[in-house]
Amino acid sequence: MKHGYKRVCVSVHMRTDNSSDTAQFDSSSKSHSRGRMVSHMFSNLLLLWLLSHDLHITGLTYDASKEQSWNNQNLYSIPVGLDVRLRRLDLSNNFIRQLHTLVLPYLEQLDLSTNQLDLIAEGAFENLARLEELNLSRNALNNNLGNNTKALQSISTLKSLDISMNSLSDDAVELYLRNKSSLAQLKMSGNALRRLSHSLFNESKGLRAINIDDNLISVIEQGTFEPLSQLEILNLAKNNLVYICDFKLHKLKYLNLSRNSVEFFITQEDDQLYRLEILDLSFNKLLYFPIVPKMNHLRYLYLQNNMIGTLNSEDIMISETNSLYNEIINEKIDQKNILHSNWRLMPLIYIDLSYNHFRSFPGETLSLLSSLETMNFSYNCLQNITWTIRNYSDSGYRPQLFFPSLKHLDLQSNGLVYISLHFLGALSQIETLNLQDNSVQPCASVELFRSSYSTQQINFNTSCVAFGQLRTLKHLNLKENNIKMLRPNTFQGTSLVSLNLARNSHMVMHEDALEGVQTTLQSLIISERNMTSSDLSLPCLPVLTELKLSNNSLDVIPSSLSCSPLREIDIRNNVFMTLNHSLIHDLSVHLNVMYISGNHFNCCDSKWLTILNEFRIKLPDINNTECFTSVSNVVMAEYLKNPWLYCLIHTNTQEIHFGQMFIAVLFAFVILTIFILFTRKFCCTQRSFIV
The missing domain is CATH 3.80.10.10 (Ribonuclease Inhibitor)
Known part of the structure; x- marks a missing residue:
């Protein structure tokens, strides 16, 4: 089989030797920088001495929590008269276009994000001896590169730099990163980067976290991340990467490659320990499960919104994955199942496989994850979950399918009709099962079911699901399954705490359907069933x-x-x-x-x-x-x-009420009688006066 991927592979690689070529820097630029540093050294020392002397004379003390915010004040320039003791200054969300010299010797954090900044004076930061965090995102730093980059080169104490959303090109970013040996966190999101060169981070060897998401990156040169021996977080989401075929970042803990066009992810097998804990490959074009490092700490794997399962059967997918691996690393095709040998050692506790193209459940591969606690398999194309493990010998031996740690399983919106007893029996620790928007019909109690059918009939000739198999089940969602009947003791044998039966509009619910779970059930949803009180x-x-x-x-x-x-x-x-x-x-x-x-x-x-x-x-x-x-x-x-x-x-x-009517009539009669008597008396009195 020829995949033809080798010429376009991207290497996310960190070599442990020092044999690779390193970029050479412009000597005249270095000399110029040294000259400026020497010329300003004396003035800076004098300024700091005067400030400290003034503070001592006036009796002022240094306030460690001093900060000031000019956020969203419609400013067009830096306010005058800033307190020299400031540690934090927020000038974000204004209209500042130019930045001139700041004299704030104690300043540690400066936020100039979301302005119109396009010109930074060459000496703007020279008096910021303690500056550690600088946010310049959402500006126009792609203009006046000469002045702007020289200004940033004067800051040697920076630990965090944000230059996101400045329309910066590959070359511009490399200029901004010069003389950044102390930098630990770098954000370059939303720029115009297309290629990461091997010299990009040569002067930023202390980086621990890099965000380069939402760019146009399609090429990562070999050795790009070589200097970064402390790198733990790398975000490359929303780019144009297609193939990852040489992952070698041993100390990386978090890798985000979501929203690219990645078709496969491969790690060449070695005996080195990888610290990777979180791998996000969601929203890509994966056809295969990723081949992860053999020795790893991977705990969270995000594979949602891909094309895994398109190859129909698990057998074909496993075979294709192993064949692809052998082709890329240029080895002869053998019988070794590199995918499974690596997954068997993976300490994964969470996997998201939602919104893929699975038509059958890949039980052989997923059952290798002995530490797995949560699996999201929603929005796929399953209709049945059956026993599909391959024979491993002529004797017909099949390994036991088993999920010893799985507690939460989401199978929503698959079109499921049948789930085999073998599969249910493998869920020995299951607590939460989401079957919303399927076509599942619950069986009667397991005891009644088994007495009516042989084991073979149970496996192949029925289309209901025997929930009584799930002894540890606490939360069950059967919403919108078009259930016809809930028979007596349907959930007997489970430990149900919550049950959702909503949107089963034609469901007939037997009066004993909840027998067996009365003493455990705490939440019951029977909404949208179109039922009457009877x-x-x-x-x-x-x-x-x-x-x-x-x-x-x-x-x-x-x-x-x-x-x-x-x-x-x-x-x-x-x-x-x-x-x-x-x-x-x-x-x-x-x-x-x-x-x-x-x-x-x-x-x-x-x-x-x-x-x-x-x-x-x-x-x-x-x-x-x-x-x-x-x-x-x-x-x-x-x-x-x-x-x-x-x-x-x-x-x-x-x-x-009749009594109220009687009282009302009596009251009216009394009033009328009094009125008549009063009228007669009044008339008699009038006549006596006339006489």
Whole structure:
């Protein structure tokens, strides 16, 4: 097989010998720099002596926390009269175009980011003897390179330099990095770099962290990172790198190559220890798993948004990867599985393989990761997870598939229908399983299932998933699976703490479906199921603290919940007119939050609301909740201000109690009688006056 990659490979390489060629520097530039240093040495010493003498005479003391911010002040020049004792000065987000000499002998941090700076006087930094951090990002440093670069060469104490987003070219960056032996952190993001030369960092050998993301880099010359024996962090994201075929940075801990066009990542096998802990290859064009260093500390591997799995079967991918490795390192093709031999030693605890092209689960490769705790395999093309381990001998021997440390598995949005019992049995420590947006149908309890089918039938002739196999399972998400039926004891054998059954609109839930997990279940989501109260039957759940029933057609909350110490309940967007005030009273003992909007509550049948109000239960959506009277709808928050008066005015006459009607009629009769008697008496009195 001929891949034809060798001529365009990029080496991310650090050799341990000193045999490579080093760049030669311009001797006249060095002489000029030395001359300027000598010419200013005496004046600088004199200035510092005068300042210290003045401070001593006036009795001023050095304030270690002195700082001043002129951030976002619409400045066009450096303010005059700056305190010479300043340690930190922030001049960011202004309109400063030129920088002249600063006399701030104690200054350690200077921020000039986001200005219009394009000219720095040659001696601008000569009096900043303690400057360690300089931020010049988002300016126009690509102009006046002669003056600007000479100004920066006068700072020999810098530990952190940010020259991001200045439209700098390869040559310009190399000029800015001269005389930076003390530099530990360098940021060059968002410039116009295309090639990293082997001489780029020759005067910055102390670098520990480099950010060169968001450039146009397509070539990294061999030996580019050779001087950087202390480099631990390297960010090359958002560039144009295609192949990484000679990774040799032994002391690097973090490498970000995301958002390039990388098709493969290969490390030539050796016995040296690599300190790499985090490798980010996301958003690339990987066709293969990366071949990582054999001896490594890799713990986090990001491979999401690639093209891994395009080769369909795991067998083909493994074979192609090993063949590619042999071709690149120019070795004869043999039977050695370099991919697996290296992955077997990888102490990985997290891997992200989401948004790839897997049609089958690569169990043989992934089961080698004995320390793996979290795997994200969402948004792939799986339909079934079956036993696909290759035979290793004529006897038909297959190694045991086993994930001894895996606790969190995300399989969302794959189109899964079937997961084999062999695979479930390999998840001996699983705690969280996300199966949202698949087509999984839960089996009945494992005992019933096994009694009905032979082992062979279980493996090949069924399409349901037996969750009872997962003894350690605590969190299960079955949202949006188009589940038809939850049979009795479906989750028996698990240790479920949370269960999400939302968006299974046609699901029939047997009254004993939650048997076996009543004493462990703390969170239950049954939202968006289009169910009525007659469809919902819940057992006593003595440790349930969260219940979500929103977006259904419920008008009654199950009375069995009175034994649950609910802290949060969500009944939004149902058809409730009232709530059982006795049940609400029982729940209020533990309840903290309740969501109620989107129902059709009767204002004058709301004793439950009074109870919630008295117990000071939080109702976050009370201002969006309406209730109705015979006259109109009312915002419930307004109703709560004076509920009795409001209902006295607006109560529907058909709903008035008989006793209240009798009292009202009697009251009217008494008033009328008194009025008649008074009228007669008044008339009689008038007649007597006339006579």
